[in-house]
Amino acid sequence: MTWCEVSVAVPVEQAELAAEALRLVAPGGVSIEDPVVPLGPEEGVRLERRRPSVVKAYLPVDDRLGERLGELDAAFGALQLRPVIRTRQVQEEDWADAWKQHFHVERFGERIVIRPSWRAYDPHQGDVVIVLDPGMAFGTGQHPTTRMCLELLEQHVTAGARMVDAGTGSGILAVAAIKLGAASCLAVDIEPQAVQVTRENATRNGVAAAVDVELGSLGEGWTRPVPPPSGLDLATANITAAAVASLAPALAAVLRAGGVLIASGIIGERLPEVLTALTAAGFDIEEVRESGDWRALLARKHRG
Numbered sequence: 001m002t003w004c005e006v007s008v009a010v011p012v013e014q015a016e017l018a019a020e021a022l023r024l025v026a027p028g029g030v031s032i033e034d035p036v037v038p039l040g041p042e043e044g045v046r047l048e049r050r051r052p053s054v055v056k057a058y059l060p061v062d063d064r065l066g067e068r069l070g071e072l073d074a075a076f077g078a079l080q081l082r083p084v085i086r087t088r089q090v091q092e093e094d095w096a097d098a099w100k101q102h103f104h105v106e107r108f109g110e111r112i113v114i115r116p117s118w119r120a121y122d123p124h125q126g127d128v129v130i131v132l133d134p135g136m137a138f139g140t141g142q143h144p145t146t147r148m149c150l151e152l153l154e155q156h157v158t159a160g161a162r163m164v165d166a167g168t169g170s171g172i173l174a175v176a177a178i179k180l181g182a183a184s185c186l187a188v189d190i191e192p193q194a195v196q197v198t199r200e201n202a203t204r205n206g207v208a209a210a211v212d213v214e215l216g217s218l219g220e221g222w223t224r225p226v227p228p229p230s231g232l233d234l235a236t237a238n239i240t241a242a243a244v245a246s247l248a249p250a251l252a253a254v255l256r257a258g259g260v261l262i263a264s265g266i267i268g269e270r271l272p273e274v275l276t277a278l279t280a281a282g283f284d285i286e287e288v289r290e291s292g293d294w295r296a297l298l299a300r301k302h303r304g
Helices: 012-023 066-080 092-100 144-156 172-179 192-204 239-256 268-280
Strands: 002-010 029-032 035-039 042-046 051-062 086-091 104-109 112-116 128-132 163-167 184-189 211-215 232-238 257-265 283-291 294-303
Touching: 002 012, 002 163, 012 029, 012 051, 012 066, 029 268, 035 163, 042 211, 066 232, 086 104, 086 232, 112 144, 128 144, 128 192, 128 283, 144 172, 144 232, 144 294, 163 172, 163 239, 172 184, 172 211, 172 232, 184 192, 192 211, 232 239, 239 268, 257 268, 268 283, 268 294
Parallel strands: 112 128, 163 184, 163 232, 184 211, 232 257
Antiparallel strands: 002 051, 002 086, 029 051, 035 042, 104 112, 257 294, 283 294
């Protein structure tokens, strides 16, 4: 399939805003490439803030391409962003091959290792190795938001936990949770490409039977004929500040009393609105983590 790659270079602190605009028009997925330098599988990466983040989206080359580009320009204007929009046509297989050179084996927390499917790695004792191919979906672990979510997952997944991953992207958090001991995960995303990639990654890691992948969202985006699950132990939502805030009631509804929410994709200046929405939905905020301009939080649904 032929895609139109749309990319904008913006300061690191504007990357999430740019991604919000791109997500409005990009059924082919959105990625944020922060200016990082890999330090090796044991050391992670270093963020070089003097360079811009590059935010990319992939639009189908069809009769709606011009309309979508016009909508994107309007969305940037509404957010008071005026980046230079660059476009080029790519074949899906060419995009995947180009991405591979930037994706390396990395360690997260104490035990989690993300291994690209095309790279070799000799596991250490106790490693939880996740073999990943992001395809055209967001979520490799290189972005600070994903890194913080993985670290929090490692600390808070309990054996036999039932969970939901809202905006699953590549499925990285869903797969990690199962390999850390969770019993089941409902992984949902509004992008068909993300649903396909998550299913492939779940199969690649031998956890397909435990990961139920569905197109859609919680709340108003729920499309299944049966109601959403309830009484879950854990929810993850590595999406955007606006999405976390709007989904707060739906996330609370699927969790049991005392259930844990790990949320990220939150730029620092948008944190107050997220905290307000989660508190109003019945969550207690237990921890806020920072990585540059990004925030991740741990919240717990009221016990009583």
